[in-house]
Amino acid sequence: MIESMANWFLSLTWFPQMELASVKLLSVLLVGAGLFAFIAVNAIVLVYVERKVSAFMQVRLGPMRVGPYGTLQTVADALKLLLKEDIIPTLADSILFRVGPFIILISAIVAFAAIPFSPTVTAADMSIGLYYIVSISSIVVVGIVMSGWASNNKWSLYGAMRSAAQIVSYEIPVGLTLLAVVAMAGSLNMNEIIIAQGGSSNLFHWIPLPLPNWYMFNNPFLFIAFFMYIIGATAEINRTPFDLPESESELVAGFMTEYSGIRWALFFLSEYANFTLVAFLTAVVFMGGWQSPFETIFAAKTSLLVLLALALAWTGYVKTKANRLSIYPLAIIGLSTIAAWLFPGFAIWITEPGLFWIAMKVLSLIFLLMWFRWTFPRLRVDQLMYVSWKVLMPIALFNLIGVATWMWLTGEIQF
Amino acid sequence: MADLIFWLFWGLTVASASIVAFSKNLIYAVFSLLGTFIGVAAMYIFLNADFVAVTQIVIYVGGILVLLIFGIMLTNRITQTVISESSFQKMFGLTVVFAVLIMVLIPVLGHTWTNGEPMAFQETIHQIGTLLFTDYILLFEVASILLLGALIGAATLARKER
Amino acid sequence: MLEHYGTALALGIVGFLLMYAAFIIQKLVGPKNSTDVKLDTYECGEEPEGETWIQFNVRFYVIALIFIIFDIEVVFLFPWAVVFKDLGFLTFIEVFVFISILVVGLAYVWKKGDLQWVKMKLKYGTGRYSASNLLEKENLKEAA
Numbered sequence: 129m130i131e132s133m134a135n136w137f138l139s140l141t142w143f144p145q146m147e148l149a150s151v152k153l154l155s156v157l158l159v160g161a162g163l164f165a166f167i168a169v170n171a172i173v174l175v176y177v178e179r180k181v182s183a184f185m186q187v188r189l190g191p192m193r194v195g196p197y198g199t200l201q202t203v204a205d206a207l208k209l210l211l212k213e214d215i216i217p218t219l220a221d222s223i224l225f226r227v228g229p230f231i232i233l234i235s236a237i238v239a240f241a242a243i244p245f246s247p248t249v250t251a252a253d254m255s256i257g258l259y260y261i262v263s264i265s266s267i268v269v270v271g272i273v274m275s276g277w278a279s280n281n282k283w284s285l286y287g288a289m290r291s292a293a294q295i296v297s298y299e300i301p302v303g304l305t306l307l308a309v310v311a312m313a314g315s316l317n318m319n320e321i322i323i324a325q326g327g328s329s330n331l332f333h334w335i336p337l338p339l340p341n342w343y344m345f346n347n348p349f350l351f352i353a354f355f356m357y358i359i360g361a362t363a364e365i366n367r368t369p370f371d372l373p374e375s376e377s378e379l380v381a382g383f384m385t386e387y388s389g390i391r392w393a394l395f396f397l398s399e400y401a402n403f404t405l406v407a408f409l410t411a412v413v414f415m416g417g418w419q420s421p422f423e424t425i426f427a428a429k430t431s432l433l434v435l436l437a438l439a440l441a442w443t444g445y446v447k448t449k450a451n452r453l454s455i456y457p458l459a460i461i462g463l464s465t466i467a468a469w470l471f472p473g474f475a476i477w478i479t480e481p482g483l484f485w486i487a488m489k490v491l492s493l494i495f496l497l498m499w500f501r502w503t504f505p506r507l508r509v510d511q512l513m514y515v516s517w518k519v520l521m522p523i524a525l526f527n528l529i530g531v532a533t534w535m536w537l538t539g540e541i542q543f
Numbered sequence: 544m545a546d547l548i549f550w551l552f553w554g555l556t557v558a559s560a561s562i563v564a565f566s567k568n569l570i571y572a573v574f575s576l577l578g579t580f581i582g583v584a585a586m587y588i589f590l591n592a593d594f595v596a597v598t599q600i601v602i603y604v605g606g607i608l609v610l611l612i613f614g615i616m617l618t619n620r621i622t623q624t625v626i627s628e629s630s631f632q633k634m635f636g637l638t639v640v641f642a643v644l645i646m647v648l649i650p651v652l653g654h655t656w657t658n659g660e661p662m663a664f665q666e667t668i669h670q671i672g673t674l675l676f677t678d679y680i681l682l683f684e685v686a687s688i689l690l691l692g693a694l695i696g697a698a699t700l701a702r703k704e705r
Numbered sequence: 706m707l708e709h710y711g712t713a714l715a716l717g718i719v720g721f722l723l724m725y726a727a728f729i730i731q732k733l734v735g736p737k738n739s740t741d742v743k744l745d746t747y748e749c750g751e752e753p754e755g756e757t758w759i760q761f762n763v764r765f766y767v768i769a770l771i772f773i774i775f776d777i778e779v780v781f782l783f784p785w786a787v788v789f790k791d792l793g794f795l796t797f798i799e800v801f802v803f804i805s806i807l808v809v810g811l812a813y814v815w816k817k818g819d820l821q822w823v824k825m826k827l828k829y830g831t832g833r834y835s836a837s838n839l840l841e842k843e844n845l846k847e848a849a
Contacts, residue, residue: 130708132836153544156708160715164723210727213736218744220752224574230721231577251716252709256593257668260713263597266605270577273612277570280744281753289616293765296609296772303779310786318599333837373737385747390731394724403799508747513768517820521775521811525804528782532789532797546708547745549715588710597849598780606773617739664706669791672784676796683799687806694774694810698819701767 129250130155158253163240163342175202177397178498184384185502212389214537220386221278228275229387229394235267236398236405243408246320246418246482257318258310260408265364267401269295272373276383287382291373291510295364297516301362304524305353308531309343309413312350322417340421349530349539354414356527358496361406365399367497369504373510403494410467411489418482432465556582569618573611574632580604594668767819778807 133155137143146154176191182314183190191198216222224427244250254260269292276288303539304336310316313324325342350432376383384395422428439458446454507515535541559578566572580603587596675683746753785800813818 130712149544152708156712156715157719159712160717160719163716164720167720168723210731211734212731212738213743214728214731215739217746219746221570224570224729227574230724233724234717234720238713238717241709252712254593254706254709256597256668259594259601260595263600263605265600268576269609269745270574272605273609274574279746281747287759289613289765292609292612293768296769299605300772300775300779302778307779307782307786310783311789313788314787316787334709374568379546380747389735390727393727397724408756455702473834474792513820513822517771517811518815525714525808529801529804532800534791536794536797537833541790545711548711549761552759573716588707591706591711593786596786601780602776606769608775610766610769610773612746613766613841617763617766633831668784668787673789673792675784676792676799679805680799683781684806687778687803690774690777691806691810694807695773695813697770697774698814698817701763701770702819 129253130159130250132248133159138430149152158214160241163251164237167237167240167404168397169399169403170356172202172206172401174395174400174494175205177494181495182435183504184282185499191420209389209393215328217280217386219280221280224274224278225389227384228271228278229398231271231274232268233401234393234396235271239264239405240401242318244412244417244482245321245406245486247319248320249483253317256316258306258316258321258409258413261405262299265405266295267532268398268402270293272383275387279383279386283380283385284383287373287379287385291366291383292377294366294370294512294516296375297486297513298360298363298520301516301524302357302364303358303497303535304528305357306413306519308350308353308524308528310530311531312343312346312535317356318412318417322419323413325416326342326419340415340416340419342414342421347531347534349412349527349534350521353531354410356524357410357414359515362497362500362518363412363512365402365406367403368501369506370512372509395418403497404490407490407493407497408486410493411486415489415493416485417489418486420485429465430469432461432468435461436465464537472485545589548585552582552585552589555579556586569615570660573608573615576605576608580608591662592667594671659686711741730819764819767814771814774810805819822847 130152134148134151137151137155138146138148179201182196191201194200194204201343216225221465225257239261241252242250242254244253245259272291272295273288276284278290280473309321313321315324325340325346343350345351366373373379374384379385384392387395420428422431436458439461443454443458445451555578559575562575563572563579578598582657583603584596584599587593587599635704780804782800785796789796
């Protein structure tokens with residue numbers, strides 16, 4: 129992407145004559161700034177979305193006052209955090225107290241460089257992209273322990289130690305699960321993993337369902353692996369039901385207890401950055417990344433008709449059961465179906481743009497993780513270790529063996 | 544630009560390594576290891592060894608550093624712990640150090656170094672994988688036995704202290 | 706390849722600088738009237754009691770030890786996963802041996818109880834969790 133961007137800059141007529149190396153440097157910095165802007169804006173939006181989703185799940189309204197439907201609430205919150213006093217407790221270790229949040233933040237955002245947003249929009253198309261992301265996200269442990277220890281507060285230190293033990297324990301099952309996919313794709317490059325999931329296939333090679341050839345549907349072992357990855361990833365980003373490190377009822381706020389104002393905002397930013405990163409990784413590894421679920425225009429049209437029928441049935445069901453007319457899904461799917469059948473341009477559009485499809489997948493995964501938060505109660509600390517080492521670990525090892533055997537049986541590899 | 548970044552990472556590595564060596568605070572020493580490890584990973588990247596660089600971060604930062612931190616948390620009263628820095632036999636030590644330094648410097652300075660063309664980047668992980676599973680397969684299996692021994696030994700030792 | 710990791714570095718530096726700018730803004734506009742109470746360690750309104758930096762349970766250390774071993778295993782398996790398609794199923798048997806040897810280790814620490822976070826302590830249990838009560842239940846279960 130850097131190469132093509134630099135060439136594009138040089139092709140502009142108004143662009144000053146520069147050496148290729150300096151144009152490349154400029155592009156690298158621009159890409160970095162763009163990605164950081166994406167992460168920051170994304171965090172602000174996601175905080176709002178999370179509050180709204182939580183509110184709707186609890187039959188509340190959520191933020192409504194600031195801006196239309198409360199859309200500016202998070203912006204107001206961010207401004208308020210900026211205007212707060214900077215408090216460093218006297219007993220805290222002031223150097224590590226300052227450095228800790230930055231290590232967490234940088235480890236959260238740097239991994240985004242290898243995320244493929246679309247075939248052309250990949251900031252750094254590394255040949256070992258997946259491995260790079262796994263490694264970078266393991267740095268966060270150091271930052272968490274650092275800020276927890278530096279706070280000199282019992283809640284903070286206990287929260288940090290729990291968090292570190294938890295992230296460390298869940299890294300192994302997550303790594304083994306990703307290995308199964310890497311064995312299928314034969315590459316660690318994120319774009320190559322996505323390309324390997326192109327086209328459509330029969331479910332598990334047997335059931336003739338026109339499903340996309342995502343690794344999630346490729347074989348039964350990877351189907352299990354998908355759910356295991358979701359569980360492990362939820363634990364790695366410390367979200368409910370695995371949010372013991374910051375369980376407010378026992379540890380106040382875990383390693384963030386002593387942090388306030390803009391320092392605390394760093395934690396929040398990195399938390400949502402990690403959240404999005406996990407959603408992106410799941411979408412890329414198991415759900416075909418930027419690939420459209422419809423292989424051809426015909427498949428898109430017919431699938432939309434099926435979806436339209438489903439939406440009609442659902443609307444009728446809601447009408448008869450709850451006497452409410454829920455028109456939005458029907459309207460959206462109906463309009464897209466009409467557009468797909470009438471305008472060929474639109475039909476091509478829905479099979480093409482990577483950005484749209486990866487955004488759709490990531491948003492649905494984020495919604496799923498938010499849904500988890502209001503569905504599952506928090507685990508106990510011994511249950512947490514039990515799930516990681518005694519449940520996920522054996523299943524992950526078994527899965528890896530299963531995938532390899534499956535590849536041999538289906539003739540994908542020779543003896 | 545690449546040279547500048549290289550020297551920045553060199554500075555990071557050396558500076559954090561000297562904090563590790565000279566800091567009297569155990570916790571600072573452990574946390575500044577992070578800088579050393581990341582600096583070394585950057586060195587590997589400059590050597591076009593991306594797989595080794597990332598492995599460095601996975602194992603050293605994600606594993607060994609965390610282990611060291613947990614180990615330090617085991618010590619009672621971390622802040623009061625006095626690191627024994629009382630040195631003795633200073634003259635003898637200095638003599639040995641200088642002798643080793645000269646022994647290293649003689650071949651380094653005596654050799655005429657030639658600057659070759661920088662090699663184009665090649666994907667390393669395929670080569671590593673192929674070699675590991677064809678030529679060096681025995682070492683690979685021996686490594687697993689070594690790991691097993693380490694696991695059992697470490698778990699046994701840690702259990703005794705309980 | 707350098708430019709790939711350079712992009713990652715640029716992202717980190719840009720993120721650091723922008724967040725540092727936020728800190729400078731905060732320094733300029735934020736209030737500065739700290740009191741001793743404000744700077745006290747938070748312990749739910751109570752006076753902080755005792756030392757924070759205490760000796761931690763050895764279990765954390767054991768978990769980290771076991772983690773390192775399996776982390777290295779995963780690192781070894783990444784090159785295998787990449788070349789698995791090229792080299793064929795025979796490499797899988799080699800990897801199977803590798804995994805099995807480590808599974809022995811996992812079984813060992815599992816059996817010895819190193820993976821168990823909390824060992825049940827009945828000594829101080831009261832009410833229906835008291836030792837005698839639980840023992841009774843066990844006996845009933847065995848009898849049935």
